[in-house]
Structures are given as C-alpha cells and as structure tokens.
Amino acid sequence: xxxxxxxxxxxxxxxxxxxxxxxxxxxxxxxxxxxxxxxxxxxxxxxxxxxxxxxxxxxxxxxxxxxxxxxxxxxxxxxxxxxxxxxxxxxxxxxxxxxxxx
Numbered sequence: 001x002x003x004x005x006x007x008x009x010x011x012x013x014x015x016x017x018x019x020x021x022x023x024x025x026x027x028x029x030x031x032x033x034x035x036x037x038x039x040x041x042x043x044x045x046x047x048x049x050x051x052x053x054x055x056x057x058x059x060x061x062x063x064x065x066x067x068x069x070x071x072x073x074x075x076x077x078x079x080x081x082x083x084x085x086x087x088x089x090x091x092x093x094x095x096x097x098x099x100x101x102x
Contacts, residue, residue, distance in 0.1 A: 002064075002099065003056060003099045003101070004099070005052055005099065006097075007095040007096075008071065009092045010095060011090070012040065012092075013091040014069065014070050017041065021067065021068045025063065027062075027063055029053060029062070029099075032048075033049070048097070056099065061101045062100045062101065063097060063099060065097070065098040066097055068094070068095055069093065070091075071091070073090070073091055075089055075090075076088040
C-alpha cells in the first residue's frame with residue numbers, strides 16, 4: 001500500500017532540508033532513529049517519523065520519495081541604535097513524503 005504525508009511550515013530553511021532529502025530518500029523509516037539527534041533538523045525528522053509510524057500503525061515502512069518545497073518567509077525588523085534597522089529573515093519549508101508499507 002502507498003500513503004502520502006504532507007507537513008507544512010516546518011521552521012527550517014528548505015536549503016538545509018534538500019541535503020537531507022537526498023540522503024533519506026529510498027530508506028526505511030527506522031533509519032531515521034539511527035541519526036544523531038543533536039541538530040534542530042534531526043529533532044524534526046524524528047518527530048515526523050513518529051507521526052508516520054503512529055498513523056500507519058506498523059514499523060515496517062519504506063520511504064519512497066522525500067520532497068522538500070519552499071514555505072512562507074517571515075521578515076522581522078530589529079531596531080538598532082542611531083535610527084538603523086536590521087532585517088531578520090526566517091524561512092519555512094514544506095515536506096511531502098511518499099511511503100510504501102505492507
């Protein structure tokens with residue numbers, strides 16, 4: 001059987017997630033637990049894998065495709081001394097995962 005999962009507005013830049021999508025395509029879901037969960041990206045990947053396992057109610061899952069797309073971009077204003085302004089750009093991403101299980 002096939003199933004699609006779509007996660008919107010994950011607070012990580014899509015440029016960083018593209019690197020992970022190339023590594024994590026065509027892997028079983030339990031491979032995500034072998035990652036070192038020190039970074040913010042690894043924390044969100046573990047969270048996503050837990051959601052997938054709970055919805056499918058089995059751990060024998062295989063990730064066929066891992067797509068990453070651009071999400072919204074938030075620009076914040078940081079006021080500085082002498083009337084200057086700095087902008088903080090916060091990027092979000094969307095993830096679509098195709099799963100095969102049996």
